[in-house]
Amino acid sequence: MSTTPEAILALLTERIRSTVNEDWIQDFEIGLETRFNDDLELESIEFVKIADAIQAHYGNQLGIIAWLSGKSIHELIGLSVGDLVDYIHGALQPQAA
Amino acid sequence: MSLGQGAPVLMLHGLANGNMATWFSGYASPLSAQRQVLLYDQRGHGGSTLPKRGFDLDSQADDLVAVLDHYGLGQRPVDVVGHSMGALVALHHALRTPSKVRRLVLVDAPMPAREFVAPSLLGAGSPEVLSDYIDSHLAAVAGLGGRRKERLRQRLTALFFETSLVQDVLRMDAEPEAALQALQVPTLLVYGRHSPCVAAGRQLARLLPNAQLVLLDCGHYIPEEAPAALRTQLERFLEVPQVVAPQLAEAA
Numbered sequence: 001m002s003t004t005p006e007a008i009l010a011l012l013t014e015r016i017r018s019t020v021n022e023d024w025i026q027d028f029e030i031g032l033e034t035r036f037n038d039d040l041e042l043e044s045i046e047f048v049k050i051a052d053a054i055q056a057h058y059g060n061q062l063g064i065i066a067w068l069s070g071k072s073i074h075e076l077i078g079l080s081v082g083d084l085v086d087y088i089h090g091a092l093q094p095q096a097a
Numbered sequence: 098m099s100l101g102q103g104a105p106v107l108m109l110h111g112l113a114n115g116n117m118a119t120w121f122s123g124y125a126s127p128l129s130a131q132r133q134v135l136l137y138d139q140r141g142h143g144g145s146t147l148p149k150r151g152f153d154l155d156s157q158a159d160d161l162v163a164v165l166d167h168y169g170l171g172q173r174p175v176d177v178v179g180h181s182m183g184a185l186v187a188l189h190h191a192l193r194t195p196s197k198v199r200r201l202v203l204v205d206a207p208m209p210a211r212e213f214v215a216p217s218l219l220g221a222g223s224p225e226v227l228s229d230y231i232d233s234h235l236a237a238v239a240g241l242g243g244r245r246k247e248r249l250r251q252r253l254t255a256l257f258f259e260t261s262l263v264q265d266v267l268r269m270d271a272e273p274e275a276a277l278q279a280l281q282v283p284t285l286l287v288y289g290r291h292s293p294c295v296a297a298g299r300q301l302a303r304l305l306p307n308a309q310l311v312l313l314d315c316g317h318y319i320p321e322e323a324p325a326a327l328r329t330q331l332e333r334f335l336e337v338p339q340v341v342a343p344q345l346a347e348a349a
Contacts, residue, residue, distance in 0.1 A: 041244035044118035045143040051121070052098055068126040072324055073118045 003061070003092045008085045015053045016081075019046050032082030044073045051076075054088060067091035098136045099168055101129025104199075105175040106335065107165065108136055109183025111318075112214065112266075113253055116143030119180060123324045124331065131337050132176075137164050139183065141256050150261035154189040154269060157182075161190050165197075174199035176335055180320055181205055181294075182214070185269070191284075192276050201284040202334060204327065205317050207294045208301065210269035218263045224254050277304040284308040285334040287327060292317040309334075 013030045020040070028040075036042045042050075055062055067087040068076065079087075098117060106128060110119035117136040125134040138145040140152065140160060151157070165171045176199050179187035184206035191198040207213030221227035231250050256262055284305050288298035290312045302310035311330055315322035332338070 043245050043248060045116045045138070048098075048116075048118045048121045049144065068122045069130070070123060070127050070328075072123050072321070073121060074321075076122055 003058075003089065005085050005089050008088050009081070011054065011057060012050070012081060012085060012088075015050045016040065016042075019049045019053070030081060032080065032085065034081045036077045036079060036081070036084075042077055044077060047073065047077050058088075058092060061092055062088065063091050100125055100134045100136070101132055103132040105133040105135060105168075105170050105173075107161070107175055107177050107187075108134060109161070109177070109179035109186055110139060110142065111181030111183055113142075113256065114249065115139075115180065115183065118143070119320050120178075123320070124328055127328070128331070128335075128337055132335070135164065135168060135170075135175075139186070141260060141262065147252075147255055147260065149259065150265070152260065152262040152265035154185060157186040158190040158193060161186060162194075171197075173197070176200045176202070178202040178331065179204065179206070181207060181317065182210070185210060188272060191282050192272055192280060195280060195282050198282045200335060201282050202287065202331060203284060203301065204287045204319050205289055205292050205294050206286070206297060206301065207317075208297045209271040210266050213294050213297060214269070215263070215267050218257065218266055221253075221257055224258055227253060227257055271300075274304055277301070278306060280305055281307055283334075285330065286310040287319060287330055288312055289315040289317055289319050289322065291315060292319075 009032065016030060017025050020042070025040075030040075034040065036047060051068060067090070076084075098121075108120040108125060110116055116138050120134075120136055125136055128134050137160075139157065141147045161177075162171060165175065174197055177187040177190065179185070179202070181204070184203040185208060187198075187201060188203055188206060188208070191201050221230055228250055231246065231253065284301075284307060286298050286301055286305075286308055288295045288310065292315070294317055295312070298310055298312070302308050313319060313323045313326045313330075315326075319327050
């Protein structure tokens with residue numbers, strides 16, 4: 001399973017689109033600078049669903065404790081897509097091939 | 098949603114603007130280092146469907162049991178944490194089947210709801226009044242604009258005016274005193290010092306034989322208003338040593 005920042009961004013983008021699931025998001029350009037709060041106006045429950053989908057995708061490779069713990073949902077929604085990519089990348093434990 | 102492994106904790110959110118996000122990152126994630134934490138969107142909330150009826154405590158406690166059964170936990174005692182309406186559901190579940198509840202945490206439980214909750218629901222007497230309230234209070238407090246405010250408006254309008262919610266809450270009396278006095282489940286009552294519901298906390302503390310009341314310096318929305326203090330109380334009462342998250346590199 002690829003854990004490069006590019007692969008994480010692609011996964012995240014796909015999850016954002018499928019979770020929001022409205023017409024506008026399908027054509028909306030999502031990049032590292034995109035902000036969940038200001039640009040996507042994501043609802044807190046949508047962020048939870050995206051986080052859960054990412055966790056499910058990476059399974060035990062991703063320590064959810066490491067990347068979400070203790071942060072309020074408002075702090076998380078205040079992140080950019082790039083911030084979240086970095087968090088996920090940092091929390092992914094390298095596994096032997 | 099189930100996070101982590103260990104002795105199970107089920108967490109219930111409050112009415113109207115609550116959903117799994119109430120507990121998810123600030124509480125459920127850290128607790129899941131040592132416990133299995135279960136979250137769900139209660140009926141009519143978050144990603145759950147909006148049924149026309151069934152917002153009474155019996156139906157909602159049935160939902161809770163269905164979730165536990167889904168995760169194969171229906172036959173053992175679990176810790177149950179609830180905020181506001183979620184706390185009333187948790188308490189109702191404990192009174193119906195005390196053997197299925199290991200410990201109970203009631204966060205600003207507004208008992209009786211017909212007194213503490215109904216006025217604010219009735220205050221939103223029409224979709225227009227509700228809409229104004231969302232603009233002036235809810236959205237302002239949560240810093241919502243645009244798309245999120247519209248979605249909240251749609252959801253609450255449907256919940257308030259297309260379901261039996263308001264009628265169900267109007268019928269929600271206090272739990273019978275004798276039943277409360279007989280409930281031996283260890284219970285933590287966490288209330289906001291400035292919450293309109295604090296009298297309910299004092300009443301429950303008086304009646305429940307195995308309860309402790311903790312007042313925090315906040316209002317009703319304790320999970321959002323006093324996250325550090327509430328988390329400390331939960332970890333203390335549920336005997337979960339605090340876990341410090343591994344330090345991550347700061348985002349560049």
